[in-house]
Amino acid sequence: MTAKKRILIADDMHECILPLLKEAGYDPVYLPVIDRLGILEIIEGFYGLVIRSKTSVNKELIDAGKNLVFVARAGAGMDKVDEDYLVSKGIAAINAPEGNRDALGEHVLGLLLSLLHKIPSAYEEIKKGIWDRENNRGIELKDKVVGIYGMGNMGMCFAKKLQGFDCKVIGYDKYKDVLDETFITRVDLEELFEKTEILSIHIPLNTETNQLFKESYLRKFKNLSVLINTARGEVLDIAGLINLLQGGSLYAAGLDVLANEKLESYSKEEVALLNTLTSLPNVLITPHVAGWTFESYQKISEVVASKIIELG
Numbered sequence: 105m106t107a108k109k110r111i112l113i114a115d116d117m118h119e120c121i122l123p124l125l126k127e128a129g130y131d132p133v134y135l136p137v138i139d140r141l142g143i144l145e146i147i148e149g150f151y152g153l154v155i156r157s158k159t160s161v162n163k164e165l166i167d168a169g170k171n172l173v174f175v176a177r178a179g180a181g182m183d184k185v186d187e188d189y190l191v192s193k194g195i196a197a198i199n200a201p202e203g204n205r206d207a208l209g210e211h212v213l214g215l216l217l218s219l220l221h222k223i224p225s226a227y228e229e230i231k232k233g234i235w236d237r238e239n240n241r242g243i244e245l246k247d248k249v250v251g252i253y254g255m256g257n258m259g260m261c262f263a264k265k266l267q268g269f270d271c272k273v274i275g276y277d278k279y280k281d282v283l284d285e286t287f288i289t290r291v292d293l294e295e296l297f298e299k300t301e302i303l304s305i306h307i308p309l310n311t312e313t314n315q316l317f318k319e320s321y322l323r324k325f326k327n328l329s330v331l332i333n334t335a336r337g338e339v340l341d342i343a344g345l346i347n348l349l350q351g352g353s354l355y356a357a358g359l360d361v362l363a364n365e366k367l368e369s370y371s372k373e374e375v376a377l378l379n380t381l382t383s384l385p386n387v388l389i390t391p392h393v394a395g396w397t398f399e400s401y402q403k404i405s406e407v408v409a410s411k412i413i414e415l416g
Contacts, residue, residue, distance in 0.1 A: 109173075110149060111412070114138050115156035117178055118405035128413045144168050154178060154408060161185040166193060174198055174415055176408050180205070180258065180395065183309040183336060198411045201257035203404030204395030208334055209261035211394035212304055215332055215358030218388060220245060225385040243355075246270045249327075251300030252288065254335065255280050258395075259306035263288040274299060302330045309336035319344025322354075329355040334394040337362040342377050349384055356386040360394040 108131040113121065116136040125132040133150070135142070140159040147153065147169040154176045155161065161175050163186060169175075172195050177185055180201035187197045218224055221242035229236055248271045252259045255277035263273045264287050273288045276296040282288070291299070303325060307313050318341040322328065331354060333340050342363070348354040364374060381387055 109151035111152040111154060112143070112147065112150040113154045114143050115154070115158050115178065117154065117156075117408075118402045120402055121154075121405040121409050124406065124409035125412065128409075130412070140165075147172070152176065152412060154412075157184060159184075161190075163189055166190060166195065169195075174412065176200075176412060178203075178404050178408050180208075181308060181336060196415060198408065198415075200404045200407035200411070203407040204397075204400035205257040205261040207397040207400040208258050208395040209265040211360065211390070212262045212332055212334055212358075213265055215334075215360070215388055215390070216302065216304075216330065217245065219330060219356040219358050219386065224388060245302075248272070248301045249274060249299045250302045250304065251276070251296050251325075252304050252306060253277075253296070254306035254308075255282050255288070255290070256306060256308075258334070259304070260288065262304055262306070271302075297324045298326055300325050301327050302332070303328055304332045305335045305339060307335050307339060309338050313339045315339070315341055317341060317344075319347055322348060328353075330357070332358045334360040337365065342381060346377070346380055346384075349386060354386075356388075358388040358390075360390045361392050362389070365392055 108129060110131045110133055111125060113132055113134045113136070117134070122132050122134060143159065144165060147165065148171060150169065151171060152174045153161070153169060153172060156178045159165070161184065166172070166186065166189055174196040175185060175190060176198035178200055180199060182197065182199050185197060190197045222240045226240040229240070246269060250266060250271050250273045252263055252273065252275040255275045259275060260282070263275060266273050267287050274291045274296060275282070275288045276291055276293055282290050305317065316339050322331070322344065331345070337359070345354070345357060349357060364370065370378065382389065
């Protein structure tokens with residue numbers, strides 16, 4: 105590479121990305137507070153764009169970036185990036201699931217163990233002066249069948265972290281081939297429906313997966329007891345989930361994502377649904393932080409930088 109190539113970093117990133125790119129001969133321009141209008145005004149002058157979740161990388165933005173060679177998302181999901189249009193324009197699409205898969209795998213495990221052993225609800229009772237051992241009796245993960253829906257970076261990392269718990273791990277993916285089955289057994293969808301007791305969802309959001317996990321779909325799982333969703337909120341129908349939890353069909357649910365994560369914008373119907381969900385003692389919700397740790401913050405930047413450098 106004979107000349108420096110300008111890269112617009114339009115979101116907050118770990119500081120390590122700047123020296124990594126500079127040492128490779130790039131010219132990173134760090135503007136973490138720039139808004140969409142600002143990006144549109146200057147993007148034509150850049151070779152590459154690095155972004156998190158600030159704005160959609162859609163046709164408008166891609167067309168404005170007449171000299172873009174790549175768009176990199178500092179994270180795993182690409183639902184806010186029009187990959188098909190990027191490909192049609194000859195622009196590389198980069199993401200960094202390797203950077204936060206360990207964080208997410210640990211978080212899923214934390215949600216699951218907390219639900220099985222009733223840790224949060226027991227603590228809430230103790231704060232109220234209630235010491236109730238019997239009603240807080242836990243369930244062991246040992247010998248349970250964990251079904252992983254989506255065998256990409258996140259699903260496979262979680263599967264690997266289940267080693268040592270003496271549970272059976274099975275996985276289904278419509279698109280991905282898995283070469284290493286040392287810690288997971290690939291099954292077809294019917295077998296996943298038949299055997300899964302604990303379901304962990306790890307699929308991208310697209311037109312095919314949006315609202316895939318409706319109540320009727322979840323009822324196809326014959327022995328489902330616990331559901332964990334750390335993928336995207338839009339893949340799961342919350343009203344259907346509530347029906348299953350209140351009806352006793354599900355023992356517990358752990359969510360790190362919601363379809364609408366801007367709580368201040370909620371309609372009355374959304375508020376009512378969320379209030380119902382959070383009133384249930386067998387539900388845990390965290391604010392989209394499964395893949396968000398101090399370590400992953402740095403690793404995501406390192407992965408993005410390495411993939412940009414690989415492009416040349």
